[in-house]
Each structure stands twice: as C-alpha cells, then as structure tokens.
Amino acid sequence: MKTNGWVLRWAAAALFVAPAPAFGDTGYSVASFFNEAETVVASDAPVQCELARCQKCSGPFFFAGTEATLMNVNATTGGRITASFSDTTAPGVSTFATVDGDGINDKFAAAPRLWMGLQLNERWAVVGRYWNLETSNQDTPPAPNPAIPNTGSNFATIFETNRAHLQTADIEIVRSFKPGKWKIDGSLGARQAMIGTESDFLAFGVFTTGNFINLTLQNGFSFNGAGGTTGINVRRQLGDSPFTFFSGFRVSYLGGHTDSFGRSDGTVASSPSAPLVGAATVRRSDADAELDILEYQIGLQMDFPLKYIPANAFFRTALEYQQWDIDGPPTGGAGFGGTIGELTTNSFASAGIGGANLVGLALGCGFTW
Numbered sequence: 247m248k249t250n251g252w253v254l255r256w257a258a259a260a261l262f263v264a265p266a267p268a269f270g271d272t273g274y275s276v277a278s279f280f281n282e283a284e285t286v287v288a289s290d291a292p293v294q295c296e297l298a299r300c301q302k303c304s305g306p307f308f309f310a311g312t313e314a315t316l317m318n319v320n321a322t323t324g325g326r327i328t329a330s331f332s333d334t335t336a337p338g339v340s341t342f343a344t345v346d347g348d349g350i351n352d353k354f355a356a357a358p359r360l361w362m363g364l365q366l367n368e369r370w371a372v373v374g375r376y377w378n379l380e381t382s383n384q385d386t387p388p389a390p391n392p393a394i395p396n397t398g399s400n401f402a403t404i405f406e407t408n409r410a411h412l413q414t415a416d417i418e419i420v421r422s423f424k425p426g427k428w429k430i431d432g433s434l435g436a437r438q439a440m441i442g443t444e445s446d447f448l449a450f451g452v453f454t455t456g457n458f459i460n461l462t463l464q465n466g467f468s469f470n471g472a473g474g475t476t477g478i479n480v481r482r483q484l485g486d487s488p489f490t491f492f493s494g495f496r497v498s499y500l501g502g503h504t505d506s507f508g509r510s511d512g513t514v515a516s517s518p519s520a521p522l523v524g525a526a527t528v529r530r531s532d533a534d535a536e537l538d539i540l541e542y543q544i545g546l547q548m549d550f551p552l553k554y555i556p557a558n559a560f561f562r563t564a565l566e567y568q569q570w571d572i573d574g575p576p577t578g579g580a581g582f583g584g585t586i587g588e589l590t591t592n593s594f595a596s597a598g599i600g601g602a603n604l605v606g607l608a609l610g611c612g613f614t615w
Contacts, residue, residue: 306366307555311612313359315566317604319381321410321443322349324598325465325508325579329447330394331402332590333454340454342404343394347445347465349600350410355381357412359608363420365557371420373433379604382409388447402451402459409446412570412602414439414498414539416475429481437475437498439537441570442468443600449512457588461512463595465579469537469572471502481547490547492562498539503532504572508579508597516587526580528597535574535599542567543608552613562610570602 327347333340357380363373388406390396418435444466453459477496484491511525545564552559579596 306364307557308362308364309371309557309613310362311360311560311610311614313562313608313610315357315359315377315379315606315608317355317357317379317566317568317606319350319353319355319379319410319602319604321412321441321602322600323347323443323445323465324467324506324600325445325577325596327388327406327445327447327463327465327593327595328391329388329449329461329463329593330391330591331400331449331453331459333398333400333457333588334585334590335454335588338397340398340400341394342396342400342402342453343391344388344404344447345391345393346388346406347447347463347595349443349445350381350383350408353381353383354606355379359610361612368424369422371422373416373418373420375414375416375418377412377414379412380410382407398454400453402449402453404447404449406448407446408444410441410443410602412439412441412604418475418477427483431479431481433475433477433479433496435475436472437500437539438472439498439500439539440468440470441537441572441600441602442466443602447595453589456517458515459512459589459591461514461582461591461593462510463582463593464509465507465595465597467504467506467574467577467597467600469502469504469535469574469599471500471535471537473498473500473502473537475499475539477541488548488550490549492543492545492547492564494541494543496539496541498537498541500537500539502535502537504535504574504599505529505531506533506574506577506597506599508577508595510580510582510593510595512582512593514584514586514589514591516589519587522584522586522591524582524584526582528578528580530575530577530597533575535572537573538569538571540567540569545608549614557613560610560612560614562608564608564610566604566606566608568602568604572599572601574599 577597
C-alpha cells in the first residue's frame with residue numbers, strides 16, 4: 247500500500263482549505279499560518295469562520311480520514327498439520343518429519359483504515375469506518391517436528407503456504423465532551439467483521455531413489471458475523487503546542503457462524519509395489535460462534551485548524567494492538583498414512599477455531615472536529 251500518496255493528498259487539502267487569506271488581504275505566508283494555527287489550538291474559543299457572507303459555522307459538516315496500519319500478524323487456524331516420511335531401506339537412510347499448519351506467525355503486513363462521518367453539532371456525530379488486512383507467506387519450509395529427528399537427505403519439494411484475511415466495517419454514533427483542554431469521545435454502534443486463516447502443506451517428487459510422494463494437507467477456518475461495538479477516545483493538547491496526546495479503546499462483541507475443515511489427499515509409491523492412494527476431508531459448516539475484538543491505540547496527533555469550517559486537519563502516529571478471540575465448536579481432522587514397499591508415511595491435518603493477535607504502527611491523516 248502506498249501511504250505517501252495519501253499523506254500528500256491530505257496535506258495539500260489541508261493547506262488549500264485552511265490558510266486561505268480573507269478577501270482583499272495580501273502578504274499571507276506559511277509562517278503566519280503556523281503562528282495563527284498555534285494561537286487557535288492553544289485557545290479554548292471556538293474556531294470562527296472568515297469566509298465572506300458566512301454568518302454561521304455551527305451547522306453539520308462532513309469529515310474524513312485514513313490510516314495505514316503496519317501490523318505484526320499472528321493469525322492461527324486452530325489446528326495442526328503433521329507429516330513424516332521414512333525410507334526403511336536401512337536405518338538412518340532418510341527420515342523427514344514436520345509439525346506446522348497453525349497459520350500466520352510473526353508476519354508484518356500493511357492494511358488501510360478509512361473513515362468518514364457527519365458532524366451534527368459540537369456534541370454529536372455519525373461515523374463509518376472500514377479496515378481490511380490480507381497477508382500470506384508463500385512456499386515457506388514447514389517447522390521440523392522435534393519429536394522425530396530428521397536424518398539423511400531426500401530430493402522431494404516440501405513447503406507450506408499460509409494465508410490470513412481480517413476485515414471490519416462499523417457505523418457509530420459519537421458523543422463528545424470537552425472538559426478543559428481534554429476532549430472525550432464515546433461511541434456506540436454496529437460492526438460487521440470477518441476473519442479467515444488457512445494452511446496448505448505440499449510434498450511432492452522423488453523422496454529417495456525409487457520412492458515417490460505427492461501429498462497435500464490443508465486446514466483452516468473462517469468467521470463472519472455482526473454485533474455491537476463501543477469505544478472511548480481521549481485527547482489532550484500538550485501545552486500550547488499543536489500536538490495532542492490521544493488514547494483509544496474499543497470493544498466489539500459479534501455473533502455469527504464459522505466454517506472449518508481438515509483435508510488430506512495423496513499418493514505414495516515405492517517401486518515395484520502398487521501405489522498407496524487415499525483422500526479424506528472433515529468439515530463443519532455454518533456453525534454458531536461468537537467473536538470478541540479488543541482494540542487499543544496510543545499516540546500523538548498534530549492538528550491544523552481549518553479556516554472556513556470548525557474542524558482541524560491532522561497527522562497522527564500511534565501504536566496499535568488488536569486481539570480477536572473466537573468461541574466455536576471443534577471440527578476434527580483427516581489423515582493419510584501407511585507403508586508401501588520401503589517408504590512409510592504418517593500424516594494428519596487437524597482443524598479447529600483460531601484467532602488473531604496484531605500489534606504495530608498506525609500512520610494517519612485527515613480531518614477531525
């Protein structure tokens with residue numbers, strides 16, 4: 247995601263809208279704009295409209311913003327994938343064993359957050375938000391199984407691909423309070439959210455001379471639902487500067503449904519024996535489930551008061567944490583295994599209900615009131 251383009255667009259909008267001189271004025275400079283901005287931000291008085299023929303600026307107006315969230319993602323499938331292959335020609339010829347399939351672990355990803363609202367008056371507003379994160383790690387080596395040491399060498403291609411997708415969409419009523427230089431926003435509304443995580447293990451090719459494998463193991467889950475969300479955001483100007491400390495906390499409780507599955511299919515051959523072939527899938531669809539989401543932000547914001555409407559343009563940076571906990575029924579799993587000729591295979595793809603933890607940085611800009 248290219249955040250620089252967003253920042254430049256919002257910065258240009260703020261400069262064109264905010265510091266325009268009154269009709270007939272000359273000599274207005276960027277320096278005088280910053281001096282005026284600092285004076286207005288430091289004051290408790292409401293921002294006044296100076297547009298010609300503007301009699302009142304307290305009517306409803308729109309506001310908007312965007313954030314680029316850069317998150318360290320841990321999104322689990324709720325299950326495991328285990329697989330082992332052993333050439334029994336002689337002890338120690340070749341054994342390979344892995345245990346993984348638990349989703350995305352310690353992966354950084356960028357995701358946009360957009361919001362737009364209508365400020366009804368100084369106390370009330372309506373706002374909608376949208377956030378979307380998609381990430382994957384492609385063709386990575388699966389984690390070794392510490393219970394089964396790997397010995398010897400093999401010629402097969404063995405890798406795993408993991409995917410995760412998280413999304414939220416909100417509509418809220420916001421009530422604002424302004425005790426002194428503090429600004430407190432309480433919100434209450436509705437949220438739709440989804441999360442899905444999958445792991446895909448693949449082993450194919452010549453394992454050892456005369457022994458061939460072609461095995462796919464998969465597991466994953468998804469949740470989709472809707473419910474209520476509530477939050478509180480606190481802002482406090484730092485002295486007489488245009489900088490503001492802010493902190494926000496949000497809790498969401500959603501009801502919905504989960505789909506989860508475990509799957510295995512493959513072929514193992516050891517010449518001259520006939521190949522060992524098998525496939526199995528275990529799935530639980532449309533099962534009732536509940537999702538709790540906790541979100542927290544803390545950071546700094548720089549405000550630029552606008553000239554013609556009672557609002558500010560802002561730039562902000564914050565630390566952000568999210569926790570997604572899902573309560574749903576278990577699923578089970580599917581396995582593939584046996585001995586054919588000189589090759590022994592044991593594998594299993596268990597399924598379950600996962601969740602996610604994310605921590606990272608949020609960089610934003612836009613308009614606030």
